[in-house]
Amino acid sequence: GNSVTQMEGPVTLSEEAFLTINCTYTATGYPSLFWYVQYPGEGLQLLLKATKADDKGSNKGFEATYRKETTSFHLEKGSVQVSDSAVYFCALKDSSYKLIFGSGTRLLVRP
Amino acid sequence: DAGVIQSPRHEVTEMGQEVTLRCKPISGHDYLFWYRQTMMRGLELLIYFNNNVPIDDSGMPEDRFSAKMPNASFSTLKIQPSEPRDSAVYFCASRDRGHTRNEQFFGPGTRLTVL
Numbered sequence: 001g002n003s004v005t006q007m008e009g010p011v012t013l014s015e016e017a018f019l020t021i022n023c024t025y026t027a028t029g030y031p032s033l034f035w036y037v038q039y040p041g042e043g044l045q046l047l048l049k050a051t052k053a054d055d056k057g058s059n060k061g062f063e064a065t066y067r068k069e070t071t072s073f074h075l076e077k078g079s080v081q082v083s084d085s086a087v088y089f090c091a092l093k094d095s096s097y098k099l100i101f102g103s104g105t106r107l108l109v110r111p
Numbered sequence: 112d113a114g115v116i117q118s119p120r121h122e123v124t125e126m127g128q129e130v131t132l133r134c135k136p137i138s139g140h141d142y143l144f145w146y147r148q149t150m151m152r153g154l155e156l157l158i159y160f161n162n163n164v165p166i167d168d169s170g171m172p173e174d175r176f177s178a179k180m181p182n183a184s185f186s187t188l189k190i191q192p193s194e195p196r197d198s199a200v201y202f203c204a205s206r207d208r209g210h211t212r213n214e215q216f217f218g219p220g221t222r223l224t225v226l
Contacts, residue, residue, distance in 0.1 A: 034214075043115070043202055043217030044154075089154065097142055097206075098167065099215060101154040 002027040006090050006102035013080055013109050021075040021105045023064075023090035031092040033057075033066055033073040034099070038087045047075075047088070080109045115218035117203050123224045129191040132221045135184055136205030144215060145178055145188050146202040154202075160186065193225045 007022040025033065032051045036044040048057030053068035062077045073090060090102040116135040124130055136143050144159040158168040163180045171178070175194070180186040190197055200222050204215040 036217075041219075043204075043219045045217070046214045049214070096167075097159065097161070098156055099144075103153045 002031065002092060002094055002100050004090050004092055004100055004102035006088075006105050009087075009104070009106040011105060011107045013107070015082055015109055015111055016079045017109075019075070019077040019080045019084075019107065021088055021090075021107070023073045023075065023102060025071050025073065025090075025092050027071075027092055027094055029094060030068075031094045033064070034091040034093070035062070035064055035073070035075050036089040036091060036101075038089065038104070040086070044089060080107070082109045082111055085109045115203055115205055115216055117201075117218035117221050119221060120219065121222045121224075123226065124193055125226050126194055127192045128225075129189065130193045130197075130223060130225075132188040132201050132203075132223070134186045134188070134203030134218060136186070136203070137207070137216055138184065140205035140207045140216070141183070142206045142215075143180060143186050144204040144206075145186070146204065148200045148202060148220070149198075157188070190223075193223075195225045198223055198225050 003026045005024050034049045035047040037047045038044045048059040050057040050066035053066055056065045064073050064075045085108050087104045087106045089104045091099045093099050118133045141162050145157040146154055148154045157170045158178045160180045178188045200220045202217050202220045204217045206215045
């Protein structure tokens with residue numbers, strides 16, 4: 001079945017460091033891919049998305065490229081801020097309306 | 112728009128009691144999803160509705176769980192009787208068919224603690 005695998009956290013970085021959170025997926029067909037972010041005490045918010053191979057999603061300085069050849073959708077940001085501390089979820093949506101989430105990666109950015 | 116509204120935000124109850132969680136989706140959205148989030152199992156889809164009709168309830172853990180959507184602006188998730196292992200954060204999400212149809216909008220969640 002379809003699944004999403006994320007790198008284990010927590011990821012701890014200093015402010016202005018470069019961020020990569022790895023995400024790979026297993027799916028039949030051509031799923032849409034998403035990154036959601038969850039700030040403490042809140043629900044999930046869509047961060048960015050890509051709906052076909054080679055698409056790049058971007059928002060708030062975060063980027064991720066849909067790589068079909070490596071079945072990956074890694075999240076990157078060139079310079080993280082303390083306010084980026086949150087839990088990040090990679091997800092896919094196949095032909096149904098369901099989202100399948102990874103286990104989440106906690107990011108902690110220190111001043 | 113106020114976004115997806117969930118109530119209560121926190122619920123503490125004793126084992127064996129009935130628990131009802133409530134959700135108001137974003138107006139005009141025709142899909143509604145219930146999720147459960149735990150440390151052990153992550154984020155799991157329990158059930159989803161389209162136009163108030165349950166489409167897929169394969170994620171509902173057992174008969175103690177039930178969900179209803181009597182109209183387009185209200186849904187409930189009920190646990191009866193509740194057990195300590197039901198302790199989790201329960202999220203409701205909704206989506207529409209418009210240009211954002213790939214995006215689900217999440218509520219703030221209900222943190223349930225069953226003692």
